[in-house]
Every structure is written in C-alpha cells, then in structure tokens.
Amino acid sequence: MSALFTQAFVTLLVIFDPLAAIPVFLTLTRHQSPSGQRRTARVSVLVAAGIVTVFAVAGKGLLDALGISLQALQVAGGALLALIALDLLKADCARDRATAESGGVAFVPLGTPPLAGPGAIAATMLYVEKAGSAPAVVAVALALAAALLLTWLTLHFSPFIGRLLKDNGLNLVTRIMGLLAAAIAVELVAGAILHWI
Incomplete structure (x- = not known):
C-alpha cells in the first residue's frame, strides 16, 4: 500500500507540476492583492x-455510458500530457496566458486544465x-490529497518562491518537470497499448 501511495503521489505531483504553474499564477494574479492571490490559490486547488x-x-461509470474504455482515456491523457510536457521543456508555458481576466482565473486557466487536466484525471x-x-483506494486518495496540498502550498507561497528561484531557477525546474511529465505520458500510452495487445 505504501508503494502505491508513493507511486500515485509522485505521478500526480509531477502532473500537477505546481512549480511550473508559478509563472502562470503570478502573471494572471499580478493585479490582485496578496490576500486575493492566496484566495485564488485556494480556489484553484479546490476546483482541481x-x-x-x-x-x-x-x-468509470461515465466512460462506460459513453462507450469509452479506460485505455482510450489513458492514450488521450498521455497525448495531451505529452503536449504539456513539450511546453514545459521549452519553458514557455506562461506565454500568451496573460490575457485572461484576473477575477476568474482560479477556475480557468488555473484550476483546469493545468491542474485538473486529462493527465491527472x-x-x-x-x-x-x-x-x-479499500485500503489501496484510501492510499490513492491520500496520495491525491497530499499532492493537492503541496500544490496549494506552492501556489500560496508562489511570490516568495518566485523571488527565491528567479527566472533561471524556475525555467530549470520547469524543464525537469517537463521531462518527467513526458515519461509519464509515454507510460500511460504504453500501458494502454500493452493492455490492448
């Protein structure tokens, strides 16, 4: 059960990639007060x-009703996660996202799709x-909760983390997370293909 918790936690944390969300978060909330930024961080994580x-x-019931297999969702999630990974590897995930209105960014584009995107789902x-x-399901739930908690803490303290790491540090961490996200995307697609074979 501990192995499942660790695997799920690391996977979800890499997919959520809160450090890569810092530039986007700071850009979209630049006109908000510190208390407004903290509220946006809280709401975006709750939405996710x-x-x-x-x-x-x-x-699972929804997929069954639509006639979609879990493996098809894996492939779709893996493909979209690969696209996100490419953005992260280029470290330009924050580009052209400053046009969103700062009032509703907690739902879109912070809460979804970057956090609660196809890869995480x-x-x-x-x-x-x-x-x-049941114990294994609890382990997965705890892993999800831990990853979301760490994501919230990262966004909550993003102004401080941004000043600490500076642009070069954030770009380096973003690229590393992009590489890990790409590996997870390959794993999702490969797992589905192996199941079909």
Whole structure:
C-alpha cells in the first residue's frame, strides 16, 4: 500500500507540476492583492480537487455510458500530457496566458486544465482502477490529497518562491518537470497499448 501511495503521489505531483504553474499564477494574479492571490490559490486547488475526485469516483461509470474504455482515456491523457510536457521543456508555458481576466482565473486557466487536466484525471482513474481493495483506494486518495496540498502550498507561497528561484531557477525546474511529465505520458500510452495487445 505504501508503494502505491508513493507511486500515485509522485505521478500526480509531477502532473500537477505546481512549480511550473508559478509563472502562470503570478502573471494572471499580478493585479490582485496578496490576500486575493492566496484566495485564488485556494480556489484553484479546490476546483482541481473537485474535478479529479468526481472523475475518480464516477468516471468509470461515465466512460462506460459513453462507450469509452479506460485505455482510450489513458492514450488521450498521455497525448495531451505529452503536449504539456513539450511546453514545459521549452519553458514557455506562461506565454500568451496573460490575457485572461484576473477575477476568474482560479477556475480557468488555473484550476483546469493545468491542474485538473486529462493527465491527472486519467492517472487518478487508473490508480483507483488498479487499487482493487479499500485500503489501496484510501492510499490513492491520500496520495491525491497530499499532492493537492503541496500544490496549494506552492501556489500560496508562489511570490516568495518566485523571488527565491528567479527566472533561471524556475525555467530549470520547469524543464525537469517537463521531462518527467513526458515519461509519464509515454507510460500511460504504453500501458494502454500493452493492455490492448
């Protein structure tokens, strides 16, 4: 169970990639007060938590109703995660996103899709599917909660972290996370292909 927790936690944390969200967060909330930025960080993580949790609980039934297999979602999530990974590797994920209105950015584009995107949804559903027992499902839920908590803390303290790491540090961490995200994308697609074979 501890191995499942660790695997799920690391995977979800890499997919959420809160450090890469810092430039986007700071750009989109630049006109907000410090208290407004903290509220935006809290709401965006709650939105992501709600979306991922709904799909983790009811996603299988929804996919069955639409005639979509979990493996198809894996491939779709992996492909979209690969596109996000390419943006991260180029370290230009914050480019051209400053046009959003700062008032509603907690829902879009912060809460979704960067946090609660197809990759996070597909990975969470996959871990819940693989769990097979109540303790294992609890381990996945705790991993999700821990990853979301760390994401919230990162966004909450993003002004300080941004000043600490500066642009070069953020770009380096973003590229490393991009490489890990690309590897997870390959793993998602490969797992689905192996299942079909």
